[in-house]
Amino acid sequence: MRYDEGHSEKTKNRVVKIAAAQMRKHGPDKVGVADVMGRAGLTHGGFYAHFDSKDDLIAAAVDRMFEESRARFREWTDGKDRPEALRSYINAYVSRAHRDKPESGCAIAALSSDIRRQGSKARSAYDRGVNSLLNSIASLLGEEDGVKRRTLAQSMLAEMTGAVAAARAVADETLSDEILASARRSLRARAGLAELQK
Amino acid sequence: MRYDEGHSEKTKNRVVKIAAAQMRKHGPDKVGVADVMGRAGLTHGGFYAHFDSKDDLIAAAVDRMFEESRARFREWTDGKDRPEALRSYINAYVSRAHRDKPESGCAIAALSSDIRRQGSKARSAYDRGVNSLLNSIASLLGEEDGVKRRTLAQSMLAEMTGAVAAARAVADETLSDEILASARRSLRARAGLAELQK
DNA sequence: CTTTTTATATGATCATTATCATATAATGAT
DNA sequence: ATCATTATATGATAATGATCATATAAAAAG
Numbered sequence: 001m002r003y004d005e006g007h008s009e010k011t012k013n014r015v016v017k018i019a020a021a022q023m024r025k026h027g028p029d030k031v032g033v034a035d036v037m038g039r040a041g042l043t044h045g046g047f048y049a050h051f052d053s054k055d056d057l058i059a060a061a062v063d064r065m066f067e068e069s070r071a072r073f074r075e076w077t078d079g080k081d082r083p084e085a086l087r088s089y090i091n092a093y094v095s096r097a098h099r100d101k102p103e104s105g106c107a108i109a110a111l112s113s114d115i116r117r118q119g120s121k122a123r124s125a126y127d128r129g130v131n132s133l134l135n136s137i138a139s140l141l142g143e144e145d146g147v148k149r150r151t152l153a154q155s156m157l158a159e160m161t162g163a164v165a166a167a168r169a170v171a172d173e174t175l176s177d178e179i180l181a182s183a184r185r186s187l188r189a190r191a192g193l194a195e196l197q198k
Numbered sequence: 199m200r201y202d203e204g205h206s207e208k209t210k211n212r213v214v215k216i217a218a219a220q221m222r223k224h225g226p227d228k229v230g231v232a233d234v235m236g237r238a239g240l241t242h243g244g245f246y247a248h249f250d251s252k253d254d255l256i257a258a259a260v261d262r263m264f265e266e267s268r269a270r271f272r273e274w275t276d277g278k279d280r281p282e283a284l285r286s287y288i289n290a291y292v293s294r295a296h297r298d299k300p301e302s303g304c305a306i307a308a309l310s311s312d313i314r315r316q317g318s319k320a321r322s323a324y325d326r327g328v329n330s331l332l333n334s335i336a337s338l339l340g341e342e343d344g345v346k347r348r349t350l351a352q353s354m355l356a357e358m359t360g361a362v363a364a365a366r367a368v369a370d371e372t373l374s375d376e377i378l379a380s381a382r383r384s385l386r387a388r389a390g391l392a393e394l395q396k
Numbered sequence: 397c398t399t400t401t402t403a404t405a406t407g408a409t410c411a412t413t414a415t416c417a418t419a420t421a422a423t424g425a426t
Numbered sequence: 427a428t429c430a431t432t433a434t435a436t437g438a439t440a441a442t443g444a445t446c447a448t449a450t451a452a453a454a455a456g
Contacts, residue, residue, distance in 0.1 A: 007402095007403075027225075027315060029225075029227065030227065033443075033444065042404065042405085043404070043406080044405090044444090045446085046404040046405070048444095049402085049403065053444085054445090108364065109311075112311045112360075112363040112364065113307075113312050113367075114311050123369040124369065126368070127369050131373070151376075151383070151384075154380035154381070155357065155384035155385075158356075158360035158361035158377060158380070158381045159353065159360055161360045161363070162310075162356035162358070162359045162360020162361070162364075163353075163360070165310040165359070165360065165363065166355070168311075169310060169313045169324060169328075170328055171321040171322065171325050175328070178349075179352050179355075182353040182356070185353070186353035186388070187353075190384070190388060205432095206433065209433080230413060231414065231415085232412095235434095240434065241434070241435050242413095242415095243416085243418095243437085245414090245415090246414095246415070248433095251414085251415085
């Protein structure tokens with residue numbers, strides 16, 4: 001049928017959004033083309049009208065995940081001065097809420113061990129996303145020179161993503177909560193934030 | 199045939215060792231039973247004489263990975279005094295050598311996003327391994343009380359595993375090297391180690 | 397009103413993979 | 427020597443999943 005202009009693009013966006021959520025939740029390889037299409041209210045056959053291959057979908061989904069990351073970054077930091085924005089970002093990222101919602105969370109924490117097994121398009125999208133996030137974090141740091149800011153941002157990103165990934169991996173909830181709390185505290189300290197409330 | 203006593207156990211050990219390597223490299227779900235058996239010089243059919251299911255093999259493989267972790271920990275720290283052992287452990291863990299050999303490296307860095315999708319036996323094995331590793335790290339820390347040592351160990355483990363996982367995930371080798379170097383530096387600093395050489 | 401267009405549907409194919417029933421071969425026990 | 431044992435092999439089954447050829451339906455263009 002001759003749907004109205006832009007219908008195809010809207011459908012594609014919907015499919016990518018669903019794929020981005022499902023892939024963070026279950027891993028890219030555990031999400032089937034037919035399942036994603038089904039969730040979008042479509043059947044599997046139409047898939048190849050939108051994407052060259054499943055790899056292509058994975059790459060689009062990774063891009064989408066990092067777009068969502070940037071939106072969350074803004075949500076958590078907009079309208080706050082630098083230290084407050086940083087504190088807010090750390091607390092929101094290294095949180096139980098984030099841990100419990102991988103499907104809408106950061107791609108780095110969700111795909112940490114999956115992405116290196118993916119195709120080059122997905123990996124490029126991932127690299128772009130990581131760089132973008134590093135820049136965002138560095139922009140919140142008050143260090144003198146840019147090199148130090150970048151170094152600190154990289155180290156903090158490692159701890160943030162490592163903590164959330166580990167907190168998800170561990171089955172014991174007490175241990176999981178502990179890991180998050182320890183990382184949060186350490187991150188605030190080394191970001192130069194004085195401890196206020198808990 | 200009536201093989202000599204202990205043949206079965208030796209075979210099983212060999213299979214688990216191979217599975218542990220392959221699963222760290224490719225992810226548990228990407229490693230087939232037939233492939234592992236083939237690498238052990240066997241055919242797929244005999245598998246169920248050794249394991250109840252693939253889940254069972256995954257759990258055994260996870261246990262094995264952490265045994266290897268403990269052996270590496272000893273290798274890197276034995277015969278050194280506490281600060282030197284800690285420095286050695288950090289430098290060896292957060293290294294390009296470790297990054298480039300997931301198949302023989304730490305399970306936490308290798309399976310960070312895979313393990314939460316596995317069965318309960320594998321997850322229990324993982325929890326045991328994480329706790330054991332946390333104790334090992336805490337034993338290297340010179341903090342006053344045990345709580346602080348545990349907190350710091352958790353935070354450091356998050357950064358170490360996060361850095362190695364991220365360094366593997368990223369395609370750009372320059373960025374990957376940078377992430378490792380940044381994490382290494384930060385970890386040594388917050389572990390209270392003075393900077394000596396590079 | 398007919399034709400063309402195009403997003404989506406149907407249905408098939410081919411590959412992969414976990415699992416299991418059954419067979420085999422070699423060797424200690426009889 | 428024959429038998430019983432047992433680790434491993436053969437071969438089948440059933441499920442899943444990516445891909446693709448082809449069909450269809452509905453609206454826009456004529």
